[in-house]
Amino acid sequence: MSVSVFAVEDSAPALRALRKQLAGREEVRFIGAAASGEEALREIPLAAPQVVLMDIELPGLSGIETTKALKALPQPMEVLALTSFDDEERVFAAMRAGASGYVVKGVSTARLIEAIVEVEAGGTIIEPRLARRFWAFFKGVQEPRKAGPELSELEREILFAIARGLSNEEAGRIVQLDRRTVRTHLGHIYQKLGVRSHVEAVVRALKLGLIEL
Structure with a gap:
């Protein structure tokens, strides 16, 4: 469609x-x-x-x-x-x-x-060469870790790929999943982090120390 x-x-x-x-x-x-x-x-x-x-x-x-x-x-x-x-x-x-x-x-x-x-499809479009500076711009002061759901190793891999400026499809190639399945995992990540977008998810994960660039 x-x-x-x-x-x-x-x-x-x-x-x-x-x-x-x-x-x-x-x-x-x-x-x-x-x-x-x-x-x-x-x-x-x-x-x-x-x-x-x-x-x-x-x-x-x-x-x-x-x-x-x-x-x-x-x-x-x-x-x-x-x-x-x-x-x-x-x-x-x-x-x-x-x-x-x-x-x-x-x-x-x-x-x-x-x-x-x-x-x-829920993806983020940012040039990989700008990715590190982009997330640093958003990150600010790291928040203290709070008790709550942890991200699985697979979820961290997917989010790390997104943070590097990769598309859902490119992230899927890294973790050997199709784009639809990656999108499903991102939905689970959103729920765990209480966010609604790739940008919010990466920023939140960086602030909580769940991923590092």
């Missing part, structure tokens, strides 16, 4: 390019667009997309602020940040606001669709 996609992009040429990239693809359905954060907050609850492509450099209400507002809504959706530059600070801020990953504008159609499908 195809993934429904909504774009938030103030540049008409960039939006046309996105539409062209996604047109006629079996994996995705382009269901709407907004030119501002304010418009997005009005339209997205009605459109109910599975994935939102978010320009993080919007004028007015920024893409980062819009992402934070969207992730506070009760309906589930994933946000994939779009940026013109591989800017660490902007990317990290977007993911802190709730984005599941980012792609640079102009990325190949194959890579864009791969990223959309990956975040819809």
